[in-house]
Amino acid sequence: MKRPTRLGEGQKLILTANRLLDGHIVWRDAAGQWRPSITHAAQLDTDTAQTALETLDAQKEGVVGVYEVAVHPGIPPSPVSVRERIRAFGPTVHPEFATELEP
Amino acid sequence: MNAPIGHYQYDSVDRDFLAARIDEFADQVARRIDGALTEDEFKPFRLMNGLYLQLHAYMLRVAIPYGTLDSRQMRMLAEIARTYDRDYGHFTTRQNIQFNWIRLEDTPEILRRLASVDMHAIQTSGNCIRNVTSDQFAGASADELVDPRVHAEILRQWSTLHPEFTFLPRKFKLAVSGSPEDRVAARFHDVGVIARPGPDGTLFRIFVGGGMGRTPAVGKEIFDSVREEDLLATLEAILRVYNAHGRRDNIYKARIKILVEALGIDAYREAVLAELAQMDMALYRLTPDMVAAIRARFAAPDLTAPPDATATFEADRARHPAFDRWTRSNTHPHRAPGYISVTVSLKPAGGIPGDATSSQIDGLADLADSYSFGELRITHMQNVVLAHVRQDRLFDLFQALDELGLATPNVGLVSDIIACPGLDYCALANSRSIPIAQKLSARFGDPTLQEEVGRLRINISGCINACGHHHAGHIGLLGVDKRGEEFFQITLGGRSDNNAAIGEILGPALPEDDTVDAIARIVDRYLSIRELGETFLDTLSRLGDAPFREAAYETA
Amino acid sequence: MKRLELSTRAASTVDAVPFAELAEHPRARGVVLTSDIAWDALKPYLARLDLIVLTFPIFRDGRGFTQARALREYGRFTGEIRAEGHVLPDQANHLRRCGVDGVMLGENADDAPWHRELRRFSTVYQRAIGDVTPP
Numbered sequence: 001m002k003r004p005t006r007l008g009e010g011q012k013l014i015l016t017a018n019r020l021l022d023g024h025i026v027w028r029d030a031a032g033q034w035r036p037s038i039t040h041a042a043q044l045d046t047d048t049a050q051t052a053l054e055t056l057d058a059q060k061e062g063v064v065g066v067y068e069v070a071v072h073p074g075i076p077p078s079p080v081s082v083r084e085r086i087r088a089f090g091p092t093v094h095p096e097f098a099t100e101l102e103p
Numbered sequence: 104m105n106a107p108i109g110h111y112q113y114d115s116v117d118r119d120f121l122a123a124r125i126d127e128f129a130d131q132v133a134r135r136i137d138g139a140l141t142e143d144e145f146k147p148f149r150l151m152n153g154l155y156l157q158l159h160a161y162m163l164r165v166a167i168p169y170g171t172l173d174s175r176q177m178r179m180l181a182e183i184a185r186t187y188d189r190d191y192g193h194f195t196t197r198q199n200i201q202f203n204w205i206r207l208e209d210t211p212e213i214l215r216r217l218a219s220v221d222m223h224a225i226q227t228s229g230n231c232i233r234n235v236t237s238d239q240f241a242g243a244s245a246d247e248l249v250d251p252r253v254h255a256e257i258l259r260q261w262s263t264l265h266p267e268f269t270f271l272p273r274k275f276k277l278a279v280s281g282s283p284e285d286r287v288a289a290r291f292h293d294v295g296v297i298a299r300p301g302p303d304g305t306l307f308r309i310f311v312g313g314g315m316g317r318t319p320a321v322g323k324e325i326f327d328s329v330r331e332e333d334l335l336a337t338l339e340a341i342l343r344v345y346n347a348h349g350r351r352d353n354i355y356k357a358r359i360k361i362l363v364e365a366l367g368i369d370a371y372r373e374a375v376l377a378e379l380a381q382m383d384m385a386l387y388r389l390t391p392d393m394v395a396a397i398r399a400r401f402a403a404p405d406l407t408a409p410p411d412a413t414a415t416f417e418a419d420r421a422r423h424p425a426f427d428r429w430t431r432s433n434t435h436p437h438r439a440p441g442y443i444s445v446t447v448s449l450k451p452a453g454g455i456p457g458d459a460t461s462s463q464i465d466g467l468a469d470l471a472d473s474y475s476f477g478e479l480r481i482t483h484m485q486n487v488v489l490a491h492v493r494q495d496r497l498f499d500l501f502q503a504l505d506e507l508g509l510a511t512p513n514v515g516l517v518s519d520i521i522a523c524p525g526l527d528y529c530a531l532a533n534s535r536s537i538p539i540a541q542k543l544s545a546r547f548g549d550p551t552l553q554e555e556v557g558r559l560r561i562n563i564s565g566c567i568n569a570c571g572h573h574h575a576g577h578i579g580l581l582g583v584d585k586r587g588e589e590f591f592q593i594t595l596g597g598r599s600d601n602n603a604a605i606g607e608i609l610g611p612a613l614p615e616d617d618t619v620d621a622i623a624r625i626v627d628r629y630l631s632i633r634e635l636g637e638t639f640l641d642t643l644s645r646l647g648d649a650p651f652r653e654a655a656y657e658t659a
Numbered sequence: 660m661k662r663l664e665l666s667t668r669a670a671s672t673v674d675a676v677p678f679a680e681l682a683e684h685p686r687a688r689g690v691v692l693t694s695d696i697a698w699d700a701l702k703p704y705l706a707r708l709d710l711i712v713l714t715f716p717i718f719r720d721g722r723g724f725t726q727a728r729a730l731r732e733y734g735r736f737t738g739e740i741r742a743e744g745h746v747l748p749d750q751a752n753h754l755r756r757c758g759v760d761g762v763m764l765g766e767n768a769d770d771a772p773w774h775r776e777l778r779r780f781s782t783v784y785q786r787a788i789g790d791v792t793p794p
Binding site: 023058082096 | 135161205537541
């Protein structure tokens with residue numbers, strides 16, 4: 001799970017995981033809440049992301065497999081990799097399965 | 104109910120076992136939630152009950168032992184798709200079904216509902232002996248010598264919660280066939296077993312060390328003629344050598360194929376014989392009584408057909424060209440006069456290979472009841488077989504399938520594409536597999552063109568783990584990630600039959616749309632250079648890959 | 660450390676020395692066998708041993724199951740086989756059925772899941788060497 005993330009020009013990091021109970025993908029907001037939409041994920045610098053990763057307690061917060069994702073900032077932020085865009089917005093097949101985004 | 108046609112009939116002992124196994128899993132889930140088990144500890148246990156944490160959610164892979172199930176079980180799969188998933192099931196290359204949108208907290212309940220129809224998800228994943236696969240035409244095919252399902256069931260039971268082989272270096276896949284024509288890819292399994300009749304009972308030819316993945320390997324013959332009574336002892340010995348000596352330091356080198364390569368097949372055989380020489384054979388003997396007891400749990404279909412069944416069928420074919428074409432691609436000769444086996448394609452032009460909606464799954468269950476003794480099989484090509492159809496009723500079945508959108512006449516043809524779920528669903532993938540499969544099957548969707556092209560199989564994997572079996576595709580596509588863009592590497596010449604071979608890389612990887620164009624040009628080139636009666640593989644072996652390389656990389 | 664019983668065989672009280680030191684301790688009656696050493700390395704010593712301790716570096720390392728079963732089936736070892744290291748309650752039946760008699764657990768470990776596992780199944784689908792000595 002742990003791989004160093006190199007950030008491109010102007011990119012930020014956001015934190016993601018799956019919820020333990022239902023497996024739903026979640027994103028961490030500025031208040032430390034895990035939310036099912038990427039829209040309000042806290043957009044962090046490398047150092048703050050690292051600190052958050054080291055201090056959060058996945059078991060207590062009910063999540064599995066926490067890691068950081070490089071994004072182009074914005075609302076919603078846009079993940080750099082295809083993989084993370086698919087995680088954020090849903091499979092590219094079956095458009096009816098697209099992830100519902102918070103406004 | 105009466106014993107099901109085609110698979111082993113459970114009794115109260117089997118049902119008690121399933122109930123205990125589900126209680127055990129529910130206990131594991133509870134310990135995971137309260138923190139007694141860490142995720143690293145829980146993971147192998149959930150995997151051994153078929154539960155992955157995939158890209159979007161948990162995914163549950165349900166076992167369909169030797170690919171055979173009855174209509175009641177099929178309807179339960181539809182019910183699970185409707186209730187716990189997003190109304191879809193996805194049939195896999197290991198003859199199983201998986202559900203992509205499952206919640207951990209629902210899983211014990213789903214397993215209980217499966218158990219209510221004698222189904223489970225045991226050992227559909229994990230580093231253990233996996234669900235046993237077999238011939239989709241078992242017990243039906245005209246060319247069959249031994250019905251492999253009885254021994255497949257014996258191996259299913261023997262491998263279930265095996266005390267010694269549940270924490271292997273890596274996964275372990277078994278396939279069993281009873282036909283001289285290998286339809287199970289025996290040489291691409293960790294162990295492939297081919298049964299044939301001998302003078303004093305069934306004999307088994309055993310291959311070891313085949314597999315796909317990062318280091319593809321064609322299995323090597325370890326024994327030519329294992330006697331039935333020694334079958335379990337021999338498999339125990341093969342697994343003991345692997346469990347003791349298989350690598351555990353690197354998961355990419357942990358499969359048995361790496362150990363077989365490292366030792367050489369002769370040394371591996373010697374090691375197995377050394378185990379057998381020490382074994383307490385009484386403990387492992389597969390007696391005729393044990394085999395008979397399992398065989399007795401399989402009901403046989405009454406395969407009597409009216410004398411004019413074949414004449415009626417031929418008359419239907421003559422009257423209806425579309426039916427005739429579908430018959431040519433989607434049927435297989437049956438051992439009983441007046442009967443035929445049908446492969447229902449789950450590969451409509453532009454569709455997702457292996458996907459079925461709950462209403463299609465229900466519809467197939469109904470058709471199985473009406474036309475095939477309530478029995479269905481899932482194929483490793485991700486299609487569905489109705490194995491025992493009376494020929495005079497085939498045209499009715501065809502029309503009913505057409506109404507369900509399941510009468511695509513392309514089995515074994517270029518649009519009958521095998522694809523892994525790819526990056527749209529899979530946490531391991533580097534690229535998507537489904538969209539390019541959809542583009543290719545749309546490109547080759549015209550039934551006349553496909554029939555003209557003839558037998559040609561495309562396999563697509565979204566990463567090097569090769570779940571789409573690209574190494575065994577006549578044309579194989581491997582998705583690779585090039586600086587965030589999806590590219591596809593093309594291989595030619597793979598096959599999984601008696602002449603199993605690993606496809607060879609044609610040239611540099613291409614972007615998705617260019618890959619579709621390149622394959623279209625490869626197919627065009629084949630059509631223009633083939634000799635009369637040659638399949639794609641024949642032309643490839645006669646001329647080598649140079650003409651196809653030239654066609655693939657020609658720039659317009 | 661506390662010992663959890665998997666079989667009815669009485670626990671041995673002898674000390675176990677590392678396998679590498681076994682040759683130099685002719686009076687040692689117990690040995691620790693790590694998972695990377697094949698069972699037959701113990702063949703010359705089996706007659707004098709009362710205790711063999713199998714170590715599990717991680718619960719997923721299943722070599723210990725083959726070691727235990729081979730010691731019983733091939734070596735006809737009738738002394739105590741004990742498991743130590745990272746083993747989980749979910750493995751209780753596998754250990755027992757391969758011929759392991761007991762597991763060493765941390766002082767604060769919860770025994771309850773182990774006992775639940777040992778009572779869980781009334782059916783097995785294969786004959787195993789340890790089935791002859793149920794707890």
